[in-house]
Amino acid sequence: MIARLTGELAAKAPPYVLVDVHGVGYEVQVPMSTFYNLPELGAKVTLLTQFIVREDAQLLFGFLTAGERESFRELIKISGVGPRIALALLSGLNTEELAQAVSAQDASRLVKVPGVGKKTAERLLLELKGKLAPVLSAPGFSVANDAQGDILQALVALGYSDKEAQAALKALPADVSVSDGIKLALKSLAR
Structure with a gap:
């Protein structure tokens, strides 16, 4: 992958x-x-x-951000929502607006996105309830440098979720090497 x-x-x-x-x-x-x-x-x-x-x-x-990718992944899990509609949703609403629409159960915001009808919007609200809030409560996460990106990728490859890997990455010093960063991140995740 x-x-x-x-x-x-x-x-x-x-x-x-x-x-x-x-x-x-x-x-x-x-x-x-x-x-x-x-x-x-x-x-x-x-x-x-x-x-x-x-x-x-x-x-x-x-x-560009892990929040966008995680939102995309949650969207494509929903029956009847493919990558095209998920991209349209993320193009029409930023991740915070999408999370707010879901938490407020506001279908009118979703139907404004091209390709999203009333039934699809209602299905999105039902199936995403409680799923986007934890992903989006933290500010958008982006990889600061190549070493951090490699550490993040290694943690995900080891089976940790993006959210867990990002939390471990935030606790690391900014100038840590890839091998030391992976070791430190694994120690913090093992707690």
């Missing part, structure tokens, strides 16, 4: 971006919330990703 990409931003054409990682170009679909916060072409970019394999396609979705 592809969990993160770091490379040069080669092209931008909503909702797609092209990230050149050492000569390999990855076409990544991103929500508009991520698209508007991308650096200029040619700059280095790091995207947290979700890789989806279907019978007819292999799709890669990218996000």
